Amino acid sequence: MKIALIGNPGAGKSLIFNQLTGLGVEVNKYPGSAIELEYGNVCYKNEKIELVDLPGIYSLDGDSEEEVLVRRFLEKDGADSLIVVLDATKLERNLYLLTQIAEYSLPMVVVVNMIDIAESQGLFIDTARLATIFGTEVLPTAAILGKNIDRILPLALSSSQSPVLGVPYDHHIEAALRSLEKTMGTPRRKNLLALQGTGDDAALRDSAGSIATEIEQRHQMSVGQIIATNRHNFARSVAAEVVKQSPEKKRFDLDSILTRAFPGIPILFLILFSLLLSVFVIGSWMESWIVGGFTEFILPPFAALGLHPLAERIGYSVLVAMEAGLGIAFPFVFTFYLGLSFLEDTGYMTRAAFLADRSMHRLGLHGEAIIPMVIGFGCAVPAVMSLRILKTRREQTIAAFLITLVPCSARTVVVAGIVAAFVGIIWAFSIYLIIFILIIITAIVMSRLTPGEQFGMIVEMPSLRKPRIQLVIRKSWLRIKEFLFIAMPLLIVTSVFLGLFQYFGVIDIFQSLAAPITVSLLGLPEYASTALLFGIFRKELAFETLAVLSGTADLGSVMTGVQLYTFAIVSILFIPCISTVAVLYKQLGAKIAILTSAYSLFLGMLIGVLINILMK
Amino acid sequence: MRTSLREDYLEAILIHTGRYSHPPSAQDLSEALHIDKDEVSAHLRELADGGDLRLRDDGRIMLTDQGTATGKQIIKKHETLQSFLSEILGMDRSSASDEACRIEHAVSDETIDRLGDYLRSPVIQPPAGEPAHSCLRGHQGQSSCGYAQSLVDYEEGQRLIVRDILGRGCSKRLLDLGVVPGQLVVIKRKLRNGSIVVQVKDCDVALSPENASAICVERIP
Numbered sequence: 001m002k003i004a005l006i007g008n009p010g011a012g013k014s015l016i017f018n019q020l021t022g023l024g025v026e027v028n029k030y031p032g033s034a035i036e037l038e039y040g041n042v043c044y045k046n047e048k049i050e051l052v053d054l055p056g057i058y059s060l061d062g063d064s065e066e067e068v069l070v071r072r073f074l075e076k077d078g079a080d081s082l083i084v085v086l087d088a089t090k091l092e093r094n095l096y097l098l099t100q101i102a103e104y105s106l107p108m109v110v111v112v113n114m115i116d117i118a119e120s121q122g123l124f125i126d127t128a129r130l131a132t133i134f135g136t137e138v139l140p141t142a143a144i145l146g147k148n149i150d151r152i153l154p155l156a157l158s159s160s161q162s163p164v165l166g167v168p169y170d171h172h173i174e175a176a177l178r179s180l181e182k183t184m185g186t187p188r189r190k191n192l193l194a195l196q197g198t199g200d201d202a203a204l205r206d207s208a209g210s211i212a213t214e215i216e217q218r219h220q221m222s223v224g225q226i227i228a229t230n231r232h233n234f235a236r237s238v239a240a241e242v243v244k245q246s247p248e249k250k251r252f253d254l255d256s257i258l259t260r261a262f263p264g265i266p267i268l269f270l271i272l273f274s275l276l277l278s279v280f281v282i283g284s285w286m287e288s289w290i291v292g293g294f295t296e297f298i299l300p301p302f303a304a305l306g307l308h309p310l311a312e313r314i315g316y317s318v319l320v321a322m323e324a325g326l327g328i329a330f331p332f333v334f335t336f337y338l339g340l341s342f343l344e345d346t347g348y349m350t351r352a353a354f355l356a357d358r359s360m361h362r363l364g365l366h367g368e369a370i371i372p373m374v375i376g377f378g379c380a381v382p383a384v385m386s387l388r389i390l391k392t393r394r395e396q397t398i399a400a401f402l403i404t405l406v407p408c409s410a411r412t413v414v415v416a417g418i419v420a421a422f423v424g425i426i427w428a429f430s431i432y433l434i435i436f437i438l439i440i441i442t443a444i445v446m447s448r449l450t451p452g453e454q455f456g457m458i459v460e461m462p463s464l465r466k467p468r469i470q471l472v473i474r475k476s477w478l479r480i481k482e483f484l485f486i487a488m489p490l491l492i493v494t495s496v497f498l499g500l501f502q503y504f505g506v507i508d509i510f511q512s513l514a515a516p517i518t519v520s521l522l523g524l525p526e527y528a529s530t531a532l533l534f535g536i537f538r539k540e541l542a543f544e545t546l547a548v549l550s551g552t553a554d555l556g557s558v559m560t561g562v563q564l565y566t567f568a569i570v571s572i573l574f575i576p577c578i579s580t581v582a583v584l585y586k587q588l589g590a591k592i593a594i595l596t597s598a599y600s601l602f603l604g605m606l607i608g609v610l611i612n613i614l615m616k
Numbered sequence: 617m618r619t620s621l622r623e624d625y626l627e628a629i630l631i632h633t634g635r636y637s638h639p640p641s642a643q644d645l646s647e648a649l650h651i652d653k654d655e656v657s658a659h660l661r662e663l664a665d666g667g668d669l670r671l672r673d674d675g676r677i678m679l680t681d682q683g684t685a686t687g688k689q690i691i692k693k694h695e696t697l698q699s700f701l702s703e704i705l706g707m708d709r710s711s712a713s714d715e716a717c718r719i720e721h722a723v724s725d726e727t728i729d730r731l732g733d734y735l736r737s738p739v740i741q742p743p744a745g746e747p748a749h750s751c752l753r754g755h756q757g758q759s760s761c762g763y764a765q766s767l768v769d770y771e772e773g774q775r776l777i778v779r780d781i782l783g784r785g786c787s788k789r790l791l792d793l794g795v796v797p798g799q800l801v802v803i804k805r806k807l808r809n810g811s812i813v814v815q816v817k818d819c820d821v822a823l824s825p826e827n828a829s830a831i832c833v834e835r836i837p
Contacts, residue, residue: 058789058792064789089818092818093819221797224788224791225791228792229797232794236817255813350822354805354822357825358809367811455826455827456826457823457827461819461821
């Protein structure tokens with residue numbers, strides 16, 4: 001028995017899924033897609049039911065990854081029953097998707113969720129009437145209060161029915177559908193897709209294309225527009241029949257503050273700044289515990305084993321890699337994810353995107369790009385993964401270059417540990433200033449050079465709501481798992497290699513080979529090149545290695561202020577860390593991964609040499 | 617200067633600015649109106665003295681508020697007349713346009729208003745020579761509501777009916793969110809830079825300025 005949850009984003013699907021399945025949820029990539037689906041098993045009356053939470057979508061006809069995935073799921077995998085989740089407060093728009101789902105003629109039950117919020121807004125929904133119109137069971141629920149959630153599965157198991165309604169399309173469209181059905185022998189649903197230029201049947205698309213052109217000339221409107229209009233009009237007439245609205249009470253709308261330029265923009269800065277600050281404070285505190293634990297309880301016993309030097313070297317490298325991974329992942333990345341998921345679940349990030357839209361345009365991007373940028377302050381790896389929300393290759397490329405420059409939490413550790421501690425707090429801020437100027441210059445140059453057209457932002461701003469802490473934690477946990485999955489193996493492999501290099505003296509050779517650059521161009525001590533090399537592995541390791549190689553934690557006593565400043569800025573820019581390069585390669589291909597690395601290497605060297613020349 | 621000549625200039629400047637998204641130079645106007653370049657310069661100085669426009673340092677010509685208002689009025693007259701001549705009387709579009717060019721200077725505001733009422737077509741016609749609805753295949757990328765008004769021309773709180781969606785606005789997402797011809801939308805927020813939040817079917821949708829300007833709308837009286 002397989003049951004899938006389907007609905008608009010923000011209709012409360014995840015919360016219902018969570019309440020139905022409880023623990024024991026599995027997350028798997030859907031075959032052939034980058035999107036992960038949540039699967040959960042439930043036992044009901046001795047029957048095992050597999051529950052799938054499909055990604056939130058607005059339509060089944062589009063080309064976005066989510067829409068293609070859900071379409072494929074409905075066509076290929078099918079489901080014994082669909083649970084269609086509608087948002088009662090936005091019923092008309094949600095019915096639009098339902099009209100499309102109905103065309104798949106799968107057994108289903110309809111859940112009208114958030115009925116409590118709708119009632120508080122003076123909206124009353126006649127679910128019995130809705131059930132008659134659609135010919136399926138309709139259940140009003142309030143997932144936040146847990147109301148009627150226990151009735152969903154029994155209803156889906158006992159009374160799932162294929163809906164009986166059909167959207168009355170424009171008569172030209174209907175004629176085209178009939179003629180395609182006759183000539184090509186394809187079902188109505190596929191013909192509708194083909195008329196809009198999508199679907200995987202090329203022959204069908206071709207013959208539909210010529211009919212579509214004819215219809216478009218007659219209507220002076222695209223077929224997609226006609227079909228969407230027909231569906232919306234149908235949804236409107238249904239909504240008019242089932243929604244009774246009593247005069248709405250005037251309520252205070254938080255958006256009257258948040259989306260205005262003032263005080264919206266200061267609030268945006270305040271929120272982002274406090275997010276980053278709290279991540280830094282909490283992260284540093286947690287990191288000191290993790291690193292302290294390793295150096296006190298794990299490394300000494302391992303050293304006491306008295307293994308063969310080579311084995312000891314390798315084992316030590318693995319342990320250090322784990323220390324590095326855990327030391328950055330949980331304190332900084334996880335804390336950051338908690339804050340970010342919280343913000344996302346309130347719906348605030350779309351307000352941020354709206355406010356940032358104009359400034360982002362100047363950088364060749366648009367409002368939604370603020371999300372990868374903000375994530376980049378936590379860690380570049382998830383930031384690159386989130387580039388998927390940008391629709392065009394051009395935007396992804398520009399944003400990828402910028403993300404590799406954004407000071408992530410590991411780089412903040414370097415700035416704090418080297419510059420703020422030994423040179424001065426003002427100088428630490430000057431590094432941020434330099435990086436921001438570089439980001440802006442890079443963006444302006446990139447937006448000129450990168451081919452492709454710029455598209456704007458079209459984003460629904462969901463109602464602001466109180467996040468559910470358990471959902472926030474779960475989302476952060478899934479994300480940190482993904483992070484560890486990418487970063488950990490790489491950290492361990494790189495660490496072992498570096499350990500072996502050290503063991504066989506390769507590092508010393510590298511150091512002397514790099515000496516002309518390190519010593520004469522950058523004005524740094526010879527061993528700094530090794531520290532920089534380790535920085536590729538994990539940024540703040542540059543700082544720690546430097547302390548080890550110079551033989552003292554008091555870096556101020558062995559290097560001048562200019563040297564420390566140069567070292568910090570070079571190690572921050574320099575090549576992005578190995579995990580970032582890997583995820584760039586995975587997400588955007590080898591070319592972008594190499595280009596961004598080469599670019600940041602060039603920038604790091606350039607700025608380092610400039611500082612060395614200017615300040616000496 | 618003759619009134620009709622002044623109006624021709626203002627109209628040409630507006631159309632050029634709309635079409636190429638930068639103001640014209642004297643050279644552009646000379647080509648558009650088939651008038652000698654030296655004469656154009658003289659005319660432009662006269663118009664500038666009259667407060668209709670101002671010459672920018674880079675040689676491009678910007679209309680003042682007064683000039684824009686007059687120009688828009690003329691364009692509206694032109695469009696109404698042309699629609700009437702071609703759609704109701706059945707003249708071909710280009711001779712209808714030529715004819716409209718001559719009548720537009722003499723016709724009164726009232727006649728135009730009444731003609732407009734008479735026509736009241738559900739779809740606002742774009743300027744001559746441009747693809748009618750750029751949502752059609754092969755016309756992606758165009759984006760200007762022609763002589764009609766777009767979302768960005770209105771202020772917060774305005775209730776509007778969507779009439780047409782052009783070029784870049786033709787994204788599937790916009791259609792799916794309910795921005796289709798005939799739909800009622802309310803402007804909930806408009807930032808000074810042109811970013812807009814509209815309420816469509818009880819949902820708030822945030823739009824970049826370029827998307828908002830591709831959505832042609834009509835005010836609800």
